[in-house]
Amino acid sequence: MENSRPHITWKRRTRREIQKARRTVILGVGNKTRGDDAAGIVCSGKLKKSLRGKARSRLKISLGYESPESLTGEIRKFDPDLVLILDAAVGPHRPGAVFLVEKDRIPDEGFSTHKLSLALFVRYLEESIGCKVMVLGIQPETIGFNVRTNELSDPVKKSVNTLAEFLSKTLAKKYRI
Numbered sequence: 001m002e003n004s005r006p007h008i009t010w011k012r013r014t015r016r017e018i019q020k021a022r023r024t025v026i027l028g029v030g031n032k033t034r035g036d037d038a039a040g041i042v043c044s045g046k047l048k049k050s051l052r053g054k055a056r057s058r059l060k061i062s063l064g065y066e067s068p069e070s071l072t073g074e075i076r077k078f079d080p081d082l083v084l085i086l087d088a089a090v091g092p093h094r095p096g097a098v099f100l101v102e103k104d105r106i107p108d109e110g111f112s113t114h115k116l117s118l119a120l121f122v123r124y125l126e127e128s129i130g131c132k133v134m135v136l137g138i139q140p141e142t143i144g145f146n147v148r149t150n151e152l153s154d155p156v157k158k159s160v161n162t163l164a165e166f167l168s169k170t171l172a173k174k175y176r177i
Helices: 006-020 035-050 068-078 118-129 154-175
Strands: 024-029 059-065 082-088 098-101 132-138
Touching: 006 082, 006 098, 006 132, 006 154, 024 035, 024 068, 024 154, 035 059, 035 082, 035 132, 035 154, 059 068, 068 118, 082 118, 082 154, 098 154, 118 132, 132 154
Parallel strands: 024 059, 024 082, 082 132
Antiparallel strands: 098 132
């Protein structure tokens, strides 16, 4: 059964982990040509613009597209305590819902828009860097390759804006920017 108030859990847990972290990486992943699959990239892009050049020594915002593993060296060099991955994720939620994707629920194989399994990438970051990794999912309405779906659906666009605003305020408060 769908949690009728999933935002309370993800907001509280995300805020708590950001407050505990000395250094944070925000990593948007997805495919910008597949409709709502671009949600994580669009959200990270908005954050990058709103927090441009601020707290660079303690905050890094990156776009991993469909190959976030290509940023592993950059993430390792930054040495974060927290990596927050933003991605479109299918769950038992309404389109546009934001929710924490529990690591044990990320499929290890099967169909994915990522070149490397996200589950493997999360495990690699945690084990090799020793950081906490959280995945915030945004429930897609549409994911496809046709021209009509190259933009975010209305519910996902609204949630991306809400998530970017929440993260911008939370990060600005934490890092005094």
